[in-house]
Amino acid sequence: MASVMGLLEAREAAARVRVDELRAEVERVMAELADAEVLLERRTIAIAELAEALAAPEPEAEEPVRPVSVPVVVKVPVAGSVVPLWREGLTAAALAPDYQRLVSVLEAEAGGAGLRAGELASRLGLERVPAKVEGVRSKAKRLVERGWLVEERPGVFTPRRAAG
Numbered sequence: 615m616a617s618v619m620g621l622l623e624a625r626e627a628a629a630r631v632r633v634d635e636l637r638a639e640v641e642r643v644m645a646e647l648a649d650a651e652v653l654l655e656r657r658t659i660a661i662a663e664l665a666e667a668l669a670a671p672e673p674e675a676e677e678p679v680r681p682v683s684v685p686v687v688v689k690v691p692v693a694g695s696v697v698p699l700w701r702e703g704l705t706a707a708a709l710a711p712d713y714q715r716l717v718s719v720l721e722a723e724a725g726g727a728g729l730r731a732g733e734l735a736s737r738l739g740l741e742r743v744p745a746k747v748e749g750v751r752s753k754a755k756r757l758v759e760r761g762w763l764v765e766e767r768p769g770v771f772t773p774r775r776a777a778g
Contacts, residue, residue, distance in 0.1 A: 640748070644748060644749075644751075644752040645752060645756060652696060697710070697713060698760065699761055700762045701761075706718065706762075709762070713762075716754060716757065717757065717763070720763065720772060720773045721773045723772075726772060727772075728767070728770040729770070730769050731747050731751035734754065735747045738750065751769075757771075761774060762774060
């Protein structure tokens with residue numbers, strides 16, 4: 615007959631495994647949600663732009679249309695934009711403002727021990743509530759996936775090391 619303590623330990627181990635599985639699922643769903651929100655925002659903007667363009671009156675062409683030089687558009691990252699893969703020569707300026715702030719906080723961290731999502735949220739001026747912390751964790755994980763940050767220990771984020 616198994617001991618009561620052994621039975622409780624086995625149940626605890628099973629519960630711990632389930633919690634770990636659910637945490638992994640939450641991270642996956644949060645990343646998927648963020649991507650879906652970006653897509654939704656882009657499509658909403660596209661519909662609004664199209665409606666605006668269709669509603670504008672067409673100019674009457676009295677004179678022949680002359681070619682006009684088109685200025686070069688410099689892309690500025692916007693909130694909700696996709697995080698590009700890190701590559702040599704790419705700076706944090708290529709990231710959306712929220713991601714730039716996150717990277718700069720980690721780069722300013724003296725000692726280089728890294729920060730957990732809760733500490734990052736606090737340093738970013740956010741409330742340390744689960745929703746905000748999970749949002750920061752999701753952004754940090756996305757930056758890790760794309761090479762901007764390193765997660766040497768689970769849940770501890772550091773800036774990528776310069777090659778050299």
